[in-house]
Amino acid sequence: MREYKHLLLANKAWAAELKEERPDYFERQVAGQHPEFLWIGCSDSRVAAGQLTNTPPGGMFIHRNVANLVNDDDINLMSVLEYAVTVLKVRHIIICGHYGCGGIAAALAGNATGYVGQWLRTAEQVLHNHQDEIDALPEGQRANRLVELNVRDQLVRLAQTSVIQNAFAAGQTLYLHGWVYDLRDGLIKPMMEIDAETPLDEVPRPQPVLV
Numbered sequence: 001m002r003e004y005k006h007l008l009l010a011n012k013a014w015a016a017e018l019k020e021e022r023p024d025y026f027e028r029q030v031a032g033q034h035p036e037f038l039w040i041g042c043s044d045s046r047v048a049a050g051q052l053t054n055t056p057p058g059g060m061f062i063h064r065n066v067a068n069l070v071n072d073d074d075i076n077l078m079s080v081l082e083y084a085v086t087v088l089k090v091r092h093i094i095i096c097g098h099y100g101c102g103g104i105a106a107a108l109a110g111n112a113t114g115y116v117g118q119w120l121r122t123a124e125q126v127l128h129n130h131q132d133e134i135d136a137l138p139e140g141q142r143a144n145r146l147v148e149l150n151v152r153d154q155l156v157r158l159a160q161t162s163v164i165q166n167a168f169a170a171g172q173t174l175y176l177h178g179w180v181y182d183l184r185d186g187l188i189k190p191m192m193e194i195d196a197e198t199p200l201d202e203v204p205r206p207q208p209v210l211v
């Protein structure tokens, strides 16, 4: 059988099972969404936000891109962010990177071309910002440390966006979290947190979790 047909069969089984367990499940889904979390993560197929946090449909608004980068001229990310903060009023925004990230490895190697190469300039900027620390590490540890530093820098960039600054100024309850997911044990390592009181020009580099 062609692979894509498995997806459709699995979908039928999933819907039937849910309906049997909770007959009103889909009626409740139609009524609207009230997620408490916005997840900004990598597009990597192994970092499935909902599954690895056991979050059911409706629990998490999600944006994913290569290497979980934040640019305020990225209208895709910014529209997701604006809607999540101003309409859905999520209380927590998580940027989750992951060890073994191909995007970050490519930024470190400086060998990506085409659209990916263009996209990764933001990650290369992170490398530039922390070049001394990265250069001082043994080669085998550099990519994963850059993953951690990338989460830190993207979280600060997120906090600096007009959407977040306006929400903080308005006293909206909102916490920004920087996490890294470890493919080897399936566990998320929380790295840092930013709220309305955090001075953004003094956000320290996170302690290395994995070196």
Ligand SMILES: [Zn+2]
Binding pocket: 042, 043, 044, 066, 067, 068, 098, 100, 101, 102, 103, 104
């Ligand atoms: Zn990745």
